[in-house]
Amino acid sequence: MTDPISDVSIFTGRYGALVPDGLEASRQSCSRARGGCVVSSRPDTVVVVGAGPTGLALACELGLAGLHTRVLERREAPRRDSRAICLHARSVEMLDLRGLGERFLEAGLPVPSFPLGPKGAVIDFRRLDSDFPFILDIPQSQIESILLTRAQELGVEIQWSAEVVDVAEDDAGVRLRVEGPAGAGEERAAYVVACDGLRSLVRERLNVPFPGAPNPGSVTLADVYLDGLPMTDAHGELSEGGMLLVFPFRDGSCRVVLYDYARASVPVTEPVGLDEVREGLVRVTGSDFGVRDLYWSSRYRSESRQATRYRVGRIFLAGDAAHTHSPAGAQGLNAGFQDAMNLGWKLGAAVAGWAPDWLLDSYHTERHPVGEQVLRLTGMQFRLNTARNRRGRLRRRAAYRLVTPLPPVQAWMARRYSGVSVAYPPTISPSHRLTGTRLPGGRLTLADGTAVRVSELFHDARFVLLESARDGKRADLADLPDHVRAVSYVRRDGRAWPPSLLVRPDGYAAWASDEPDPGRRAPALREALRTWCSRADAARSTRSADTSP
Structure with a gap:
């Protein structure tokens, strides 16, 4: 597959930055003031700070929800190195x-x-x-490239060479000070999400504590070719000299992760060359595995930290800005993806006006404990291995x-x-055993005989109400909120589900009932829909039941 990044053309944007082709340099009026640019934002604008995997994944979620979304990235152009893999x-x-x-x-x-x-x-x-x-x-460059392409398809604006230097909330929303080659400017937004990494300026400006400590020793990363190992599975070795992990790529090259005790105190600013990789492989494993053709390398020292709060008013922290840990288990990028999927639909609901009052707070309530679990897991493995x-x-x-x-x-x-x-804590009491757990995949046969993959039902990021019609009984699924899709099915491959199951846009069960009679479970279903999918003052529209995705 051609790397989509090679197909991205760029042009000069508002701050003299580089912006992906096909996006307007600005959708908003821009007036010069004190050498900068003051932007009068739309009321539904959400600004994402950082165009890494977490920021781009979140931007895709926001774009899918129909929000005016801007991503501000201080880098000049899309990433071309691999980083996380x-x-x-x-x-x-x-x-x-x-x-x-x-x-x-x-x-x-x-x-x-x-x-x-x-x-x-x-x-x-x-x-x-x-x-x-x-x-x-x-490689992370390909991850970001695919997400960047999708964000463009959804109308998300990406602003390169745009460094956020200050952020503050006021009565009108959130104000950001942004600097670029052409000068400084101001952005305004309804909400801001900081996906700006370990050294997050946004987190610093919010004075959110980030307790933790650096992990001992620096780690060497190198993308190379190894002729002495099959590139069909990952490989690991641990010895008195250190630890080696190898992850193959589709093109036959691989990522070498080398924790070489002899080089653990080397400053992270010192470049990594092919000779050092070869010598490190020999020290740790006794073989250089025919290493050749180094095409990217880095040295870094990881840290284990977590922000005490993921939300401060209208500003949120996600990805490495919220939590960072050792590379053990390859958890970092994946935890950031889950942050993005958890928060994106909730911000969409808030801007659309139907979010329950507690919904945005649930981002911290649900994701902060997961961050703690990841810190414990990665810390335990790192200490065990070292x-x-x-x-x-x-x-x-x-x-x-x-x-x-x-x-x-x-x-x-x-x-x-x-x-x-x-899994996330239940919101409705009493709760079903499935509440808060992820919905497994597989296939469904719908009431009209159509076979679909479960994941297809969530492409538009709505709630999905799954109603079993195997016994011929059907619930009255009229008068549902527009952001809830009702699906009647007659068969699921694998383990059976409860007769009625309400699933969140991120694929986690919000509510379920084992009551086989649609009439008897209707009051509990209505309460679940009120709890999750509406506010007392929110306008509601109706949608009849779907029998296909």
């Missing part, structure tokens, strides 16, 4: 909910297992209850040789690392 099953599932699954599968390489460190110690994803039981190895004293080595040997291979442990690890185990 692994998409876990839940991330691919979420992309598939929006019809992007095939685009990513064509660009990436599905790999059945994830290396934990020592040779042979892996997480096997092949039995995972998912349409995508693998990790998808794909322990160098005798007790630590014995603990590591016992964990990887005796515990990790056990089938129940493999199943638990596959669910936890892949993200499919993430």
